[in-house]
Amino acid sequence: MSGFLASSLTRPKGFTAASATCGIKPSGKPDLALIVADRPCAAAGVFTRNKVKGAPVIVARRHLRGRTARAIVCNSGISNVATGKRGLDDAAAMCRATADAINDGCTPRQVLPCSTGIIGRPLPMDKILPGIAAAAGSLRRGPKADTAAAEAILTTDLVPKSAAATVNIGGTKVTVAGVCKGSGMIAPNLATMLAFITTDADFAEVKLLKQSLRSATAETFNRVTVDTDTSTSDAVLVLANGSAGHRPIATARKNLDLFRGALTEVCRELSYQLVKDGEGATKVFRVAVSGAKSVRDADRVGRAVAESPLVKTAVHGADPNWGRIVMAVGKSGAAIYPERLAVSIGQTRVFNNGQPLALRDPALQRLAQAMSQPEVTITIDLNLGPTSCEWLGCDLSREYIHINADYTT
Amino acid sequence: MSGFLASSLTRPKGFTAASATCGIKPSGKPDLALIVADRPCAAAGVFTRNKVKGAPVIVARRHLRGRTARAIVCNSGISNVATGKRGLDDAAAMCRATADAINDGCTPRQVLPCSTGIIGRPLPMDKILPGIAAAAGSLRRGPKADTAAAEAILTTDLVPKSAAATVNIGGTKVTVAGVCKGSGMIAPNLATMLAFITTDADFAEVKLLKQSLRSATAETFNRVTVDTDTSTSDAVLVLANGSAGHRPIATARKNLDLFRGALTEVCRELSYQLVKDGEGATKVFRVAVSGAKSVRDADRVGRAVAESPLVKTAVHGADPNWGRIVMAVGKSGAAIYPERLAVSIGQTRVFNNGQPLALRDPALQRLAQAMSQPEVTITIDLNLGPTSCEWLGCDLSREYIHINADYTT
Numbered sequence: 001m002s003g004f005l006a007s008s009l010t011r012p013k014g015f016t017a018a019s020a021t022c023g024i025k026p027s028g029k030p031d032l033a034l035i036v037a038d039r040p041c042a043a044a045g046v047f048t049r050n051k052v053k054g055a056p057v058i059v060a061r062r063h064l065r066g067r068t069a070r071a072i073v074c075n076s077g078i079s080n081v082a083t084g085k086r087g088l089d090d091a092a093a094m095c096r097a098t099a100d101a102i103n104d105g106c107t108p109r110q111v112l113p114c115s116t117g118i119i120g121r122p123l124p125m126d127k128i129l130p131g132i133a134a135a136a137g138s139l140r141r142g143p144k145a146d147t148a149a150a151e152a153i154l155t156t157d158l159v160p161k162s163a164a165a166t167v168n169i170g171g172t173k174v175t176v177a178g179v180c181k182g183s184g185m186i187a188p189n190l191a192t193m194l195a196f197i198t199t200d201a202d203f204a205e206v207k208l209l210k211q212s213l214r215s216a217t218a219e220t221f222n223r224v225t226v227d228t229d230t231s232t233s234d235a236v237l238v239l240a241n242g243s244a245g246h247r248p249i250a251t252a253r254k255n256l257d258l259f260r261g262a263l264t265e266v267c268r269e270l271s272y273q274l275v276k277d278g279e280g281a282t283k284v285f286r287v288a289v290s291g292a293k294s295v296r297d298a299d300r301v302g303r304a305v306a307e308s309p310l311v312k313t314a315v316h317g318a319d320p321n322w323g324r325i326v327m328a329v330g331k332s333g334a335a336i337y338p339e340r341l342a343v344s345i346g347q348t349r350v351f352n353n354g355q356p357l358a359l360r361d362p363a364l365q366r367l368a369q370a371m372s373q374p375e376v377t378i379t380i381d382l383n384l385g386p387t388s389c390e391w392l393g394c395d396l397s398r399e400y401i402h403i404n405a406d407y408t409t
Numbered sequence: 410m411s412g413f414l415a416s417s418l419t420r421p422k423g424f425t426a427a428s429a430t431c432g433i434k435p436s437g438k439p440d441l442a443l444i445v446a447d448r449p450c451a452a453a454g455v456f457t458r459n460k461v462k463g464a465p466v467i468v469a470r471r472h473l474r475g476r477t478a479r480a481i482v483c484n485s486g487i488s489n490v491a492t493g494k495r496g497l498d499d500a501a502a503m504c505r506a507t508a509d510a511i512n513d514g515c516t517p518r519q520v521l522p523c524s525t526g527i528i529g530r531p532l533p534m535d536k537i538l539p540g541i542a543a544a545a546g547s548l549r550r551g552p553k554a555d556t557a558a559a560e561a562i563l564t565t566d567l568v569p570k571s572a573a574a575t576v577n578i579g580g581t582k583v584t585v586a587g588v589c590k591g592s593g594m595i596a597p598n599l600a601t602m603l604a605f606i607t608t609d610a611d612f613a614e615v616k617l618l619k620q621s622l623r624s625a626t627a628e629t630f631n632r633v634t635v636d637t638d639t640s641t642s643d644a645v646l647v648l649a650n651g652s653a654g655h656r657p658i659a660t661a662r663k664n665l666d667l668f669r670g671a672l673t674e675v676c677r678e679l680s681y682q683l684v685k686d687g688e689g690a691t692k693v694f695r696v697a698v699s700g701a702k703s704v705r706d707a708d709r710v711g712r713a714v715a716e717s718p719l720v721k722t723a724v725h726g727a728d729p730n731w732g733r734i735v736m737a738v739g740k741s742g743a744a745i746y747p748e749r750l751a752v753s754i755g756q757t758r759v760f761n762n763g764q765p766l767a768l769r770d771p772a773l774q775r776l777a778q779a780m781s782q783p784e785v786t787i788t789i790d791l792n793l794g795p796t797s798c799e800w801l802g803c804d805l806s807r808e809y810i811h812i813n814a815d816y817t818t
Binding site for chain 1: 458459460461462490491492493527528529718719722723725726728731732733735736738739740745747750760763764765804805806807809810811813814815
């Protein structure tokens with residue numbers, strides 16, 4: 001498993017990708033990505049829990065009920081949210097145009113649409129439809145196609161994000177690969193976050209793929225936060241075309257677990273890249289929670305600390321402010337006993353049994369050192385139970401304000 | 410009712426106040442306030458819901474079980490939080506010293522202690538105890554004493570905050586007055602927020618005073634947010650000495666309602682001043698929610714919008730970004746139907762029935778005008794039920810980052 005690979009989406013057998021420049025983005029950068037499988041895939045998706053959902057989310061969920069999919073089509077620049085009936089028609093038209101352009105029996109229902117960008121404007125379909133045709137004409141395998149697709153889905157992101165992992169299933173190499181985008185409006189239950197995952201794994205039942213995706217996102221994308229806001233467009237989609245050639249994954253625990261491990265690894269790497277490229281972020285911090293009574297409590301603590309603006313600004317300022325960490329733990333709503341609480345920053349314990357430790361050098365130096373790293377780890381032990389989890393957050397900087405206060409609609 | 414009055418805390422009959430400079434704050438500013446009633450008062454308090462509570466919160470809650478109180482003693486600079494048994498002893502010692510200094514039968518249990526400032530350091534009792542004696546020696550009525558007390562409780566606040574209201578109860582003028590502090594770590598369920606309220610109202614039962622305080626804070630202090638973080642030290646305390654001379658307030662609805670109205674007015678004004686002085690705040694915005702199915706839903710929507718960093722930065726940048734408002738409504742968890750949702754900014758409707766309105770001049774100009782005011786009103790109608798509420802928030806600025814990233818512990 002490695003971070004940004006030159007090759008990702010088309011690494012699994014039987015996938016091609018391409019991008020096009022429709023002219024939606026004022027910057028003139030590529031703004032349409034197409035990912036196509038060579039055959040009908042087992043497909044699954046998880047979507048934003050925001051009650052205001054973009055039209056593509058509504059259409060993609062509907063299409064996933066068909067259980068197989070062939071392609072993902074995604075434009076960036078305009079999100080097709082709050083666009084009423086016209087928005088639904090436009091999302092459906094993107095699917096029809098994609099199916100027509102692939103022109104080998106792919107139906108519109110086998111296409112999953114996505115859009116990301118500004119809310120409330122209609123899609124310029126006169127630009128998008130020719131873009132889809134152009135992208136379909138240039139579908140390829142290989143690093144160039146992968147990078148093109150990874151770049152065409154970006155909005156305020158600074159860098160493209162991709163990851164891949166391989167796993168041996170019954171003697172056969174299976175590849176899982178993905179790209180994602182998202183940098184602001186990122187919070188649990190997804191965010192302005194899109195991730196597209198391809199795999200040549202073969203599934204006996206689509207429901208096993210769904211379960212794997214849910215479990216992988218719960219541990220990864222749902223435990224990162226940039227700014228607590230939840231977008232209306234988020235989607236994580238996976239296409240499994242089964243071309244690796246192993247015996248289909250059935251409920252046999254072992255193969256399912258192997259696949260889920262690889263999928264989780266890819267999602268973890270993508271979500272890390274996402275936080276690292278969070279709007280205005282200069283540092284990433286991990287919140288490792290242990291000793292919780294339940295997963296719910298562990299999550300509450302991890303989330304409260306990772307989301308706290310006072311913790312985020314302390315990380316930004318390299319201030320080992322355990323007081324703010326303890327405050328965030330206390331406000332999380334989780335069952336805690338302050339007198340059992342322990343907090344470490346990096347390798348240095350700063351708080352124990354409800355009280356701060358009186359630190360001297362070299363411990364103080366180690367602490368200052370740990371806080372000034374580009375990646376900071378905050379460890380919280382509630383000492384109440386067996387459950388742990390890890391959250392990822394980023395610091396809050398003046399640049400976040402600049403990006404979001406000076407952005408015009 | 411007026412905003413910052415030259416006179417507040419000692420306006421109700423029978424109260425005196427004073428401050429002292431103990432030398433806790435490196436700035437050398439006054440850091441101890443004393444508020445004393447001429448007789449035992451009906452007393453009530455509401456406190457932080459953070460599970461990590463400061464020692465003074467624990468002691469004050471214990472003392473309130475005695476039901477009467479004579480005095481409030483509050484230091485600023487160090488919060489006496491996460492200080493273990495020593496912290497509890499120190500808070501108790503502050504009460505003993507206050508009772509001793511008042512020296513007219515006041516018991517330590519009749520004193521309510523508060524501390525605000527840095528977490529995790531022990532109080533310098535060698536400085537605080539003489540400070541209490543000095544303050545007790547200079548207790549006075551009048552604007553100077555009021556201002557002294559209002560200033561001595563401040564931490565990162567830029568301005569002192571106070572308010573007063575009068576109400577006619579059975580032909581007698583009753584006065585309610587208060588001061589508060591708090592500028593960061595401000596979020597619902599209180600925050601680094603202290604408010605002290607005095608009144609000469611007479612209560613037949615302390616439980617009626619308690620109910621009044623709960624109802625007033627639910628509508629005011631619990632509906633303001635600066636940065637979503639909840640401090641470990643918050644307290645709103647009210648002392649009612651009954652010296653106005655009216656017939657004691659009993660469950661007779663009318664007089665109780667009159668008093669509660671005045672108390673709510675004072676709390677509303679104080680909470681407004683609090684948000685206006687929020688860390689880094691340059692603008693205040695109101696979120697007026699209507700048409701909710703329940704108070705809980707109205708509150709969720711108001712809170713989600715007031716807390717959203719993307720809405721806060723949009724307000725900072727004077728950007729009428731209804732998309733972010735709709736996003737925040739959608740993520741709130743409240744029951745909503747996007748197609749019924751209506752949003753206005755100032756007097757201008759920007760979103761209706763799930764879709765943005767195509768605005769032209771002069772509506773666009775009005776919108777730009779409304780967003781550039783120091784106070785912005787966002788109105789959200791869910792169109793689902795009879796319930797409404799109002800939240801207050803402030804913008805998120807580079808200055809917030811500066812204050813909190815460059816603050817050293």
